[in-house]
Amino acid sequence: MVYVPEIETEQEYAVLLDKVNVFYGSYHAVKDITIPIQKGKITAFIGPSGCGKSTVLRAINRMNDLVEGARVTGDINYHGKNLYDEDVDPVEVRRRIGMVFQKPNPFPKSIYENVAYGPRLLGVNKKALLDEIVERSLRGAALWEEVKNDLRKSGLALSGGQQQRLCIARTIAVEPDIILMDEPASALDPIATQRIEQLMREELSEYTIIIVTHNMQQAQRASDYVAFFNIRKNEDTPGIENRWGELAEFGETDRVFNNPAAEETAEYIAGRFG
Numbered sequence: 001m002v003y004v005p006e007i008e009t010e011q012e013y014a015v016l017l018d019k020v021n022v023f024y025g026s027y028h029a030v031k032d033i034t035i036p037i038q039k040g041k042i043t044a045f046i047g048p049s050g051c052g053k054s055t056v057l058r059a060i061n062r063m064n065d066l067v068e069g070a071r072v073t074g075d076i077n078y079h080g081k082n083l084y085d086e087d088v089d090p091v092e093v094r095r096r097i098g099m100v101f102q103k104p105n106p107f108p109k110s111i112y113e114n115v116a117y118g119p120r121l122l123g124v125n126k127k128a129l130l131d132e133i134v135e136r137s138l139r140g141a142a143l144w145e146e147v148k149n150d151l152r153k154s155g156l157a158l159s160g161g162q163q164q165r166l167c168i169a170r171t172i173a174v175e176p177d178i179i180l181m182d183e184p185a186s187a188l189d190p191i192a193t194q195r196i197e198q199l200m201r202e203e204l205s206e207y208t209i210i211i212v213t214h215n216m217q218q219a220q221r222a223s224d225y226v227a228f229f230n231i232r233k234n235e236d237t238p239g240i241e242n243r244w245g246e247l248a249e250f251g252e253t254d255r256v257f258n259n260p261a262a263e264e265t266a267e268y269i270a271g272r273f274g
């Protein structure tokens with residue numbers, strides 16, 4: 001059974017995925033994904049390895065454009081516009097829909113320059129304004145107090161958890177309205193993980209966040225909505241191309257975890273596969 005969320009056209013979504021398909025060359029990796037991403041809320045993408053969570057996440061800010069042979073069909077509606085329309089600038093899409101990766105990836109530059117980099121590219125040159133943006137972004141990423149006296153230190157000299165918060169500061173410095181996070185805490189220890197989850201709930205509470213996670217406790221603690229993806233197989237055709245990802249269930253986190261509509265969701269969250 002595939003769960004198809006009901007879409008109320010009156011409601012304003014941060015982004016509305018409507019029958020989204022992603023191909024890598026001839027391989028149809030994910031099929032007909034429909035998810036209404038709620039504004040100002042945290043949505044977790046969960047599901048077994050290879051079901052297409054990262055593929056769909058990357059489709060939302062056109063990161064798949066950078067993957068050779070990748071192609072997206074369907075509608076990813078953002079402010080009334082399909083992000084894949086010809087007149088949409090992918091660079092502008094990535095400014096408005098920022099991304100934080102699994103492995104913290106600060107630039108080999110100072111803490112200050114890591115955060116100032118994006119605003120500078122957008123033409124902000126005045127030092128006073130850059131200083132203000134750097135401070136605001138570092139505060140927004142719950143890092144300011146730890147680094148305010150060391151802004152000239154290399155971003156690479158920070159701990160893994162601090163580096164990830166620096167990457168979050170870098171993302172919010174260009175004022176996106178959606179933040180995509182691809183397993184942002186999977187390389188971090190439990191305390192650093194807890195800080196990221198707390199940050200999502202507190203400093204970043206105004207943002208729409210989509211997080212890919214393998215950690216069921218994290219999805220349950222940190223998200224408002226859950227999209228559970230699963231792998232479908234066509235047993236008649238041999239080879240990798242007979243497997244693809246589909247959305248199995250979407251809904252409020254408490255409801256999905258406590259009263260899943262699909263048997264496969266119940267099995268996955270109980271740890272019976274994946």
Ligand SMILES: Nc1ncnc2c1ncn2[C@@H]1O[C@H](COP(=O)(O)OP(=O)(O)OP(=O)(O)O)[C@@H](O)[C@H]1O
Pocket residue numbers: 024027029047048049050051052053054055056067245
């Ligand atoms: N660049 C690529 N080229 C070809 N196939 C790809 C590429 N990236 C992903 N795939 C395939 O697309 C499918 C979905 O992969 P994806 O990484 O999105 O899944 P996932 O659910 O995020 O997995 P994981 O939890 O292991 O990160 C898989 O079959 C994968 O092998």
